[in-house]
Amino acid sequence: MSELELGKYSIGVGxxxxxxxxxxxxxxxxxxxxxxxxxxxxxxxxREHNIIGSEPSQTRVAAxxxxxxxxxxxxxxxxxxxxxxxxxxRFLASCDFYTIDVADAIGKxxxxxxxxxxxxxxxxxxxxxxxxxxGEAIEITPxxxxxxxxxxxxxxxxxxxxxxxIEAAKxxxxxxxxxxxxxxxxxxxxxxxxxxxxxxxxxxIPVQTIAPKFTxxxxxxxxxxxxxxxxRREMALxxxxxxxxxxxxxxxxxxxxxxxxGSDKFSxxxxxxxxxxxxxxxxxxxxxxxxxxxxxxxxxxxxxLALAKEIYAExxxxxxxxxxxxxxxxxxxxxxxxAPATVAIWTSDQFTSALRHDPHSPAYNSSLRQLLHVGFKxxxxxxxxxxxxxxxxxxxxxKNVTExxxxxxxxPVFLGKPSPVAQLEHAEAK
Ligand SMILES: [Zn+2]
Numbered sequence: 001m002s003e004l005e006l007g008k009y010s011i012g013v014g015x016x017x018x019x020x021x022x023x024x025x026x027x028x029x030x031x032x033x034x035x036x037x038x039x040x041x042x043x044x045x046x047r048e049h050n051i052i053g054s055e056p057s058q059t060r061v062a063a064x065x066x067x068x069x070x071x072x073x074x075x076x077x078x079x080x081x082x083x084x085x086x087x088x089x090r091f092l093a094s095c096d097f098y099t100i101d102v103a104d105a106i107g108k109x110x111x112x113x114x115x116x117x118x119x120x121x122x123x124x125x126x127x128x129x130x131x132x133x134x135g136e137a138i139e140i141t142p143x144x145x146x147x148x149x150x151x152x153x154x155x156x157x158x159x160x161x162x163x164x165x166i167e168a169a170k171x172x173x174x175x176x177x178x179x180x181x182x183x184x185x186x187x188x189x190x191x192x193x194x195x196x197x198x199x200x201x202x203x204x205i206p207v208q209t210i211a212p213k214f215t216x217x218x219x220x221x222x223x224x225x226x227x228x229x230x231x232r233r234e235m236a237l238x239x240x241x242x243x244x245x246x247x248x249x250x251x252x253x254x255x256x257x258x259x260x261x262g263s264d265k266f267s268x269x270x271x272x273x274x275x276x277x278x279x280x281x282x283x284x285x286x287x288x289x290x291x292x293x294x295x296x297x298x299x300x301x302x303x304x305l306a307l308a309k310e311i312y313a314e315x316x317x318x319x320x321x322x323x324x325x326x327x328x329x330x331x332x333x334x335x336x337x338x339a340p341a342t343v344a345i346w347t348s349d350q351f352t353s354a355l356r357h358d359p360h361s362p363a364y365n366s367s368l369r370q371l372l373h374v375g376f377k378x379x380x381x382x383x384x385x386x387x388x389x390x391x392x393x394x395x396x397x398x399k400n401v402t403e404x405x406x407x408x409x410x411x412p413v414f415l416g417k418p419s420p421v422a423q424l425e426h427a428e429a430k
Pocket of ligand 1: 082182
């Protein structure tokens with residue numbers, strides 16, 4: 001049996017209420033029509049399942065049904081997103097892609113004998129590495145090698161334990177392994193990434209995607225906050241470091257970067273497109289589909305708009321509780337949140353233009369968008385009342401879900417079409 005392999009370009013899509021898999025897959029079908037293969041990966045974290053009260057099997061059923069309905073013949077995957085040793089079990093039956101999250105283990109020291117062994121075996125990494133395709137070398141001193149082992153070796157050992165647990169349950173080659181270190185404070189440098197990859201190779205993890213923490217802020221569902229030029233430079237070095245690691249450490253040939261919270265980062269999409277043309281990339285989005293559901297409901301008017309307003313009012317009332325688990329990945333200015341009484345008299349158009357991420361629009365409100373992004377618990381509590389309206393308004397919602405994924409994400413990241421922000425900058429320059 002051949003081993004599962006992730007294609008060059010892939011997109012992680014989240015589907016909180018398991019109702020939009022078809023609309024999401026439609027965006028990949030449009031990508032194929034435009035000439036690029038983008039493999040869909042349905043991701044859902046343990047945290048998300050817990051908040052909603054769903055099970056990984058539901059994500060699997062929804063993905064399988066969409067693939068069948070639309071006649072998708074290429075691969076697709078179901079990602080157990082951000083799992084660890086204690087949370088992986090419930091995902092073993094339903095998933096074939098595992099995002100092994102070891103960010104919490106960063107900084108905890110491995111045993112001194114393990115560190116000594118690593119530093120001895122990888123002593124050859126010290127020096128100046130000239131990487132292909134970038135005009136800059138990576139410098140690794142013996143001190144950096146040791147310090148990086150001290151900071152990351154234990155985390156990689158943890159990843160190895162999780163990987164072996166999954167392998168024991170599913171069999172080698174029957175799943176894709178990703179290692180993620182993005183949910184932490186400090187970005188990893190390209191040199192650190194290279195050393196981490198050496199440790200991952202030593203640990204025997206056939207990693208196909210790696211998610212480092214990048215420079216800048218990747219808030220949920222809104223634009224990138226940071227220095228775009230610096231991001232571009234680091235990303236190019238990361239890509240070159242991965243290519244070097246693949247040929248020198250015997251890691252899988254298709255190993256590529258995974259960009260978490262990758263939705264809506266319009267200003268860095270040109271850099272991502274240009275630096276990953278050869279290597280490929282996995283762009284993980286999540287939560288934006290849920291926002292398109294709200295946009296679709298608001299656009300539908302009537303009961304849909306009323307429910308969208310009710311969800312906003314509830315989210316507004318429970319702001320602190322909803323934001324707490326996501327504090328490090330949102331930036332809401334409470335002063336910019338309209339009072340529910342104001343929103344209550346909005347038209348469909350007023351609601352959708354405040355929520356829709358259109359940087360051209362003066363009505364766009366990123367604080368309102370982020371609050372609703374984390375407000376899915378409110379809809380989850382509504383249960384069937386919410387789901388029935390989703391079903392009644394399927395057409396208008398599906399259109400928004402597909403357009404958002406294709407026009408705002410797939411086209412700029414995988415096809416190099418100008419992203420909305422690039423267009424905006426262009427328009428301002430005129
Ligand atoms: Zn992540």
